Every structure is written in structure tokens, then in C-alpha cells.
Amino acid sequence: MAAPLTLLLIVAVTIRAALYRSSLADLISERVEVVSPLTAWKRVVEGLALLDLGVSPYSGDVFHETPLIIYFFHFLVDYAEITFMLADVITAVALYMTVKDYNKQVFRKQKYALEADRYPLDCLELIRSPKEMYYIPLKVAMFYLLNPFTILSCVAKSTCGLNNAVLALFILSTIKGNVLLSAVFLSLATYQSIYPLTLCAAALLYLMQRQYIPVNYRRASFWWFIAQYAFMYLGSLFVIVCLSFFLLGSWDYLPSVYGFILSVPDLTPNIGLFWYFFAEMFEHFRLFFLCVFQINVFFYTIPLSIKLKEHPVFLIFMQLAVISIFKSYPTVGDIALYLAFLPVWSHLHRFLRNIFLVSCVLLTCSALFPVLWHLWIYAGSANSNFYYAITLLFNVAQILLVSDYFYAFLRREHHLTYGLYLKRKDGSEATLVLK
Amino acid sequence: MKILTFFSLFSTFLSTNSINVEENAGQFFSSGHTNNWAVLVCTSRFWFNYRHVANTLSVYRSVKRLGIPDSHIVLMLADDMACNHRNPKPATVFSHKNMELNVYGDDVEVDYRGYEVTVENFLRVLTGRLPPSTPRSKRLLSDDRSNILIYLTGHGGNGFLKFQDSEEISNVELADAFEQMWQKRRYNELLFIIDTCQGASMYERFYSPNLMALASSQVGEDSLSHQPDLAIGVHLMDRYTFYLLEFLEDIHPASKANMNDLFKVCPKSQCVSTPGHRTDLFLRDPGSALITDFFGSVRKVEITMETINLTDPIKEAEQNPMSEKLQKVTYSYVDQLPVSEIIHQKPKQKDWHPPDGFILGLWTLILLVFFKTYGIKHLKHIF
Numbered sequence: 095m096a097a098p099l100t101l102l103l104i105v106a107v108t109i110r111a112a113l114y115r116s117s118l119a120d121l122i123s124e125r126v127e128v129v130s131p132l133t134a135w136k137r138v139v140e141g142l143a144l145l146d147l148g149v150s151p152y153s154g155d156v157f158h159e160t161p162l163i164i165y166f167f168h169f170l171v172d173y174a175e176i177t178f179m180l181a182d183v184i185t186a187v188a189l190y191m192t193v194k195d196y197n198k199q200v201f202r203k204q205k206y207a208l209e210a211d212r213y214p215l216d217c218l219e220l221i222r223s224p225k226e227m228y229y230i231p232l233k234v235a236m237f238y239l240l241n242p243f244t245i246l247s248c249v250a251k252s253t254c255g256l257n258n259a260v261l262a263l264f265i266l267s268t269i270k271g272n273v274l275l276s277a278v279f280l281s282l283a284t285y286q287s288i289y290p291l292t293l294c295a296a297a298l299l300y301l302m303q304r305q306y307i308p309v310n311y312r313r314a315s316f317w318w319f320i321a322q323y324a325f326m327y328l329g330s331l332f333v334i335v336c337l338s339f340f341l342l343g344s345w346d347y348l349p350s351v352y353g354f355i356l357s358v359p360d361l362t363p364n365i366g367l368f369w370y371f372f373a374e375m376f377e378h379f380r381l382f383f384l385c386v387f388q389i390n391v392f393f394y395t396i397p398l399s400i401k402l403k404e405h406p407v408f409l410i411f412m413q414l415a416v417i418s419i420f421k422s423y424p425t426v427g428d429i430a431l432y433l434a435f436l437p438v439w440s441h442l443h444r445f446l447r448n449i450f451l452v453s454c455v456l457l458t459c460s461a462l463f464p465v466l467w468h469l470w471i472y473a474g475s476a477n478s479n480f481y482y483a484i485t486l487l488f489n490v491a492q493i494l495l496v497s498d499y500f501y502a503f504l505r506r507e508h509h510l511t512y513g514l515y516l517k518r519k520d521g522s523e524a525t526l527v528l529k
Numbered sequence: 530m531k532i533l534t535f536f537s538l539f540s541t542f543l544s545t546n547s548i549n550v551e552e553n554a555g556q557f558f559s560s561g562h563t564n565n566w567a568v569l570v571c572t573s574r575f576w577f578n579y580r581h582v583a584n585t586l587s588v589y590r591s592v593k594r595l596g597i598p599d600s601h602i603v604l605m606l607a608d609d610m611a612c613n614h615r616n617p618k619p620a621t622v623f624s625h626k627n628m629e630l631n632v633y634g635d636d637v638e639v640d641y642r643g644y645e646v647t648v649e650n651f652l653r654v655l656t657g658r659l660p661p662s663t664p665r666s667k668r669l670l671s672d673d674r675s676n677i678l679i680y681l682t683g684h685g686g687n688g689f690l691k692f693q694d695s696e697e698i699s700n701v702e703l704a705d706a707f708e709q710m711w712q713k714r715r716y717n718e719l720l721f722i723i724d725t726c727q728g729a730s731m732y733e734r735f736y737s738p739n740l741m742a743l744a745s746s747q748v749g750e751d752s753l754s755h756q757p758d759l760a761i762g763v764h765l766m767d768r769y770t771f772y773l774l775e776f777l778e779d780i781h782p783a784s785k786a787n788m789n790d791l792f793k794v795c796p797k798s799q800c801v802s803t804p805g806h807r808t809d810l811f812l813r814d815p816g817s818a819l820i821t822d823f824f825g826s827v828r829k830v831e832i833t834m835e836t837i838n839l840t841d842p843i844k845e846a847e848q849n850p851m852s853e854k855l856q857k858v859t860y861s862y863v864d865q866l867p868v869s870e871i872i873h874q875k876p877k878q879k880d881w882h883p884p885d886g887f888i889l890g891l892w893t894l895i896l897l898v899f900f901k902t903y904g905i906k907h908l909k910h911i912f
Binding site (some may be wrong): 162164168183274333 | 880882883884886887888890891894898901902
């Protein structure tokens with residue numbers, strides 16, 4: 095599959111290069127849906143310029159990137175376009191390899207289950223075959239590279255592309271079973287933006303299952319593995335944080351980066367949920383609502399990981415979606431990452447209930463974002479409520495999408511255990527409801 | 530006999546007079562200014578800022594009464610209170626609630642009205658950089674022998690004065706405008722009076738010579754208004770200007786009251802805020818500066834019937850011996866501008882480079898992780 099992948103990479107790079115050369119690049123790099131105060135390229139350039147003038151880039155509210163990004167771009171600022179295209183390519187290749195490996199494992203598990211006669215007889219049509227799974231990795235890479243969201247994010251030179259690359263490498267190393275690399279990439283991803291911390295649960299579950307450690311909190315080996323992973327994760331995080339201190343010689347970056355992510359001082363409109371609420375809020379409630387909103391991101395980890403104990407990769411997908419929807423400064427680049435995973439669950443399409451509605455709403459909202467922005471800011475005939483309505487609708491559609499896939503996944507698992515045609519005790523047809 | 534005494538007295542009187550005139554010819558050149566100008570600005574609009582217009586008009590009235598003609602007054606009023614729809618007594622602007630004094634009078638000549646009162650126009654008037662089409666009544670045509678009175682009133686804060694509720698002038702801009710005036714020799718001495726909240730902040734940044742400044746309140750204090758009038762419905766004047774007006778009503782063109790009396794106007798017991806003044810840039814002793822040097826247009830004219838011989842060089846009349854701290858070097862126009870201090874040198878661009886320890890540490894770590902993951906056996910391919 096190297097040849098089609100290479101072709102895909104060439105096509106993707108060509109599209110991005112063509113857009114870089116056109117006049118759209120400037121237009122796109124100013125759109126608030128694509129860049130946020132955390133990821134904007136303009137701010138990276140500004141921070142580097144401040145550094146050249148001898149001022150700390152974290153003074154003032156301009157620069158909110160981590161020092162490793164400063165180091166990275168200090169040498170690569172002239173080759174920024176190639177860097178971001180390369181980041182997209184790395185993400186796509188990493189996702190490709192991840193999904194290929196995952197499919198192998200899925201198929202292997204399925205084979206064992208078939209041989210152990212664990213499936214009821216009437217759900218054989220739900221069994222997946224290698225033939226249908228053959229093109230899924232390529233589709234995943236295609237979904238990521240040719241997604242308009244990714245292309246916009248890359249052309250805008252948003253550092254979200256780098257975050258996605260680190261996350262993709264983290265997922266790759268987890269799937270391959272490499273505990274050290276997984277901890278290192280997770281600490282890098284957490285260092286960039288705090289929210290990937292929730293992925294540690296999924297990574298732990300996956301790695302434990304891969305090493306046949308029973309996922310039982312009463313067993314010592316469970317805690318020992320968690321301790322090992324935590325030690326590696328915290329150690330690498332500590333090393334990276336100290337190294338960042340040595341770059342500029344000060345701890346300024348901690349409030350500028352993490353304080354900024356957690357306390358959300360900048361209320362520029364974006365596709366997230368925070369800005370409108372916090373613009374309207376009274377000061378004395380601000381801390382309370384800040385805690386509520388931030389806990390909301392981390393809160394779904396535990397219930398989801400309990401429910402999806404056996405399926406950590408789906409858990410990773412759901413966590414990525416939850417992070418992209420509820421994080422403090424989301425952009426379309428974050429959405430592109432979890433949307434790339436959709437071909438992996440393409441076998442669930444027969445159980446999806448709302449997919450038409452959701453895809454229509456997502457498409458419409460994506461088209462309406464620039465329209466209502468123009469009406470609000472330039473024409474003056476709309477106001478922020480209009481834009482926030484579209485934001486809300488977009489996020490609701492994403493949540494519906496994710497919960498729909500969740501429903502379909504669980505339903506398929508249920509059918510695989512209890513058979514496809516469910517009957518009540520008296521023999522009449524039963525329906526399955528997600529409660 | 531009586532006629533003889535009278536005649537001798539008269540002749541001695543005449544002779545002494547003539548000697549006096551010759552000796553006192555030096556007095557004609559002691560104060561330094563030959564003409565007076567006034568720039569009076571009210572920066573607030575809307576009916577509830579009635580008092581600011583009343584402030585400005587009361588100073589206008591005093592200045593006109595003491596002799597400065599309309600051609601030498603630039604009056605800028607941001608709103609029209611006399612003809613405002615809400616004025617129950619149209620064509621009047623009162624300063625006190627008993628309607629004692631209509632400061633609007635019969636012949637008010639407003640040069641900048643309404644929306645023309647902007648920061649840009651104010652600064653252009655001061656510096657003289659007006660478009661060629663500006664009429665003479667809207668220009669400050671002062672020269673290096675002019676004493677200028679500048680009176681500002683409105684809403685202000687620490688370091689700024691609000692114009693028209695939409696823009697502001699900062700104390701730095703004002704100081705720079707005065708410096709421009711000094712460099713273009715547009716004033717001999719300048720008296721700056723401001724009646725706003727935290728007014729003292731507006732004169733903190735002055736750095737040009739021959740400026741004297743008064744403010745109605747210090748930084749951190751608010752300037753308060755006087756009483757409201759229940760019939761008109763708004764506060765009629767601000768306290769400081771009210772007591773200033775009271776003080777000025779007692780001044781007549783021959784009055785010898787000096788600046789020290791002006792500093793005593795409106796003490797804290799009457800004004801509630803603490804008026805401030807600044808005289809360190811003023812080269813004369815404030816006690817020797819008369820009120821009419823700024824507020825009036827007093828010509829030094831002495832009528833004599835005889836010819837006076839002015840072949841001897843005229844010496845300036847001795848001034849009061851100044852105390853040590855007021856002894857200042859008189860500035861000449863050439864060398865009072867420290868150019869190199871003012872024009873900032875652009876700092877040389879030196880590129881920031883990440884510290885070597887950082888680079889070393891980072892790459893060591895990356896290599897360590899790489900070898901841990903992929904095994905030591907790859908090491909032999911490197912070395």
C-alpha cells in the first residue's frame with residue numbers, strides 16, 4: 095500500500111502548496127475558526143520578533159506557545175510552510191500505520207473469537223473480513239489529508255498541525271505497544287496543551303491489555319504498570335518543563351501557556367463554547383464557571399473508560415472528540431484529527447441513526463460560519479448571538495456524531511454477544527435502546 | 530506769590546516727571562510681553578455638562594472685561610447651552626443659582642463650536658499648523674512677545690482630558706505641543722489653568738520654559754461642582770472656577786494683584802479638592818507676575834508732553850532679588866533642545882539564540898529515547 099499512500103501524499107502536498115502560493119493564504123490565516131490565540135502563526139512570528147528585540151515573548155498577551163515551539167521555529171521560521179506540510183504528512187503516515195496495526199489486531203481477535211465460538215450464529219454478517227478492511231488505512235490517511243479543515247489549518251500555518259502530529263505519534267506508539275515512547279509523546283502532547291492528559295486512561299488500558307496484564311484494580315500488577323507508566327510520563331514531563339526553563343531562563347511561560355489555557359482570559363470568538371459564556375458572565379461567578387467548564391473536559395474520562403474497557407482504541411477516538419469539542423480554544427484542526435478516524439468505524443454504518451442529519455448540520459454550519467461572521471463584524475446587521483448560535487449548533491452536531499458512533503459501537507458489541515435479531519422472552523421482536 | 534509757588538511746584542513736578550520718565554523707561558521693557566492671547570476650551574458636550582460651558586464663559590468674560598479683544602481670544606465650546614432645548618432660560622448661561630451673573634452676555638464670539646472642538650483642532654490651534662483656508666478668528670496668531678492664557682475644562686483623569694466623550698488628549702501630547710510652541714517662538718510666557726478631575730496630572734509632563742500651571746485638583750482627587758440650580762436642573766459651575774471668577778471679578782485693569790494671590794484662590798475648605806500649581810518652569814518669580822499679565826491686555830502707556838532722550842542704553846529695571854532656587858539659566862532658542870536624548874537610537878538588532886546547554890540537553894534526550902526504543906544495536910551503525 096505504499097504506492098497509493100505516496101500518491102495521496104503527493105496530491106495533498108500539491109493542494110497545500112498551491113494554496114500557499116495563492117492569495118487565499120492570508121485570508122485563511124485570519125479566520126477565527128481556523129486559528130486561535132493559542133495556535134496563530136502571526137503570534138509565533140511576533141514572539142520570535144520580540145525575542146530578537148531582547149524582550150521576553152511572554153510579556154504581554156501575544157505569545158502563548160511553549161518554549162519548545164520557540165526553539166523549533168527559531169531555526170525553521172523561513173521554512174514554515176514545509177514544516178507544516180511535513181507535520182501533516184507525519185500525522186497521516188502515523189495514522190495510516192496505526193490503523194493498519196489496529197486492523198490486524200482486530201482481525202486477530204475476531205479470529206480467536208470465531209474459533210472459540212463466541213459469536214451467536216445469526217450475527218455472522220457483522221463479522222469483518224480482511225477484504226473490506228484492506229483500504230481502511232488509506233481511507234484514514236485520505237480523510238485526514240484531504241479534509242478541508244486540515245487543509246485550511248495547514249494553509250493558515252496554525253500550530254494545531256504540530257499538536258496533531260504529536261498526538262498521532264502518541265497513538266502510533268501506543269498501538270505498537272511501546273510504553274516508553276507512548277509516555278514520552280503523551281507528555282509532549284500534554285506539555286503543548288493540557289487536555290491530552292485524558293488520553294492516558296485509554297493508553298493505559300490498551301497497553302495493559304496488550305501485555306496481558308489484567309485490568310483489575312485489585313491486582314498488584316495493575317498498579318505496578320500504572321506506576322511505571324506514571325513514572326515515565328511524569329519524568330519526561332518534568333524533564334521537558336525544566337528544559338523549557340533553561341531555554342529562556344525564566345518560568346514566565348507557565349502562566350502564559352497553562353494559565354492562559356486554564357483561565358481563558360482571551361474571549362475572541364471561535365468555534366468553541368467558552369467565549370460567549372465568559373463574555374456575558376459576572377466577575378464573581380467567573381471562577382465557578384471556569385471550573386465547571388474545565389472539569390467538563392476531564393469528566394468523561396472515567397465513565398467512558400469504565401464502559402469501553404475492552405475497546406481502548408474507540409475510547410481514544412471518543413476522548414479526542416470530547417477534547418476537540420470542549421477544550422478552551424478549539425479550532426477546525428482539532429476536529430480534523432478525530433474525523434480522520436471515522437473510516438475505522440465504517441462497519442458501523444448500518445447502526446448509525448442520525449448520520450444524515452449530523453452531516454447536513456456540520457456542512458451547513460461550516461458554510462455559515464464565515465457568512466455570519468461577515469454579517470456580525472462587517473455588515474453590522476447581526477450580532478454575536480447569531481455567530482454563537484452557529485457555534486452551538488456545530489458543537490451539538492459534533493456531540494451527536496460522537497454519541498451516534500458510540501451508540502452504534504455498543505449496539506454492535508451487544509449484537510455480537512446476544513445475536514442480531516433480538517427476541518423478548520415471549521418471542522416478539524425487541525428493540526435496543528441506548529440509555 | 531501763590532502763583533509763583535504753584536509755578537515752581539509745577540516746574541519741579543514736570544522736571545522730576547521727565548527725569549522719572551527717562552529713568553523709568555527701563556520699566557517699559559521689564560515684563561517682556563507686548564500682547565495677550567487667550568485660548569479657552571470647554572471639552573464636554575451634553576446638557577448635564579452645563580457647568581463646563583459656564584466655566585469657560587466666565588473666564589472668557591473676565592478676560593474680555595480686562596481688555597483682551599475677541600480677535601485675540603480663541604473660544605472653543607463643545608456644546609451650546611444657551612440655545613439648548615433643555616435650557617429653561619434660553620440665551621443665558623448662569624454661573625450662580627441666584628441668577629446673579631449671566632456669563633453669556635451680549636457679545637460672545639465662539640470660534641470653535643460643537644464638533645469642531647477636537648483634540649486635533651486644539652493642537653493645531655496651539656501649534657499654528659492649520660490649513661491655509663482657516664480664517665484669522667480661528668487662529669492663534671501669537672508671537673514671541675505674547676503672553677498666552679490657556680484654560681481647559683471638562684472631564685479628565687490621571688494624565689488625560691476627555692474631548693467630546695469620544696477621544697482624549699494626554700499630558701504628554703500637551704507637553705509636546707507646548708514645546709512646539711516654544712520652538713516656534715509662539716509665546717513669551719504661558720499660563721495654563723485646568724479645571725478637571727485629577728487636573729494636576731495634566732501639567733506634570735511640561736518641560737518647556739516659561740510655563741506656569743494651575744489645576745483644580747491633585748492626582749487622585751476629583752474636582753467638584755458647585756451648587757445645582759433647581760430651576761435649570763443642573764450644576765451651574767465647578768467650584769474652582771466659581772471661586773476663580775469671584776476672585777477675578779475684583780480685578781480691574783490697573784490691579785497689581787499677582788500670581789501668588791491666584792494660587793490662594795479656592796483653598797481646600799472651599800474647593801474640597803486641593804488646587805495645585807507648578808512654577809518651576811517659570812523663569813520670573815511668580816510674585817512679580819501680575820494677574821493682568823495674563824488675564825488682561827494691559828498696555829504700558831504713559832502720556833508725556835515732552836521729548837525724551839533715549840540715547841543711553843535702556844537697562845532693564847531691577848527685579849526683586851530672586852531666591853537661589855529660582856535663579857535659572859535663561860534659555861536661548863538654539864541650545865535648549867537635547868536632540869540626542871530625544872531622538873531614540875534604534876537598538877542594534879542582535880538575534881536571540883537558544884542557549885547551548887538547552888540544545889545539548891534536548892538532543893541528548895532525543896537520542897536517549899531513540900536508543901532505548903530501538904536498542905543499542907543501532908549504535909554501531911552510527912559510530
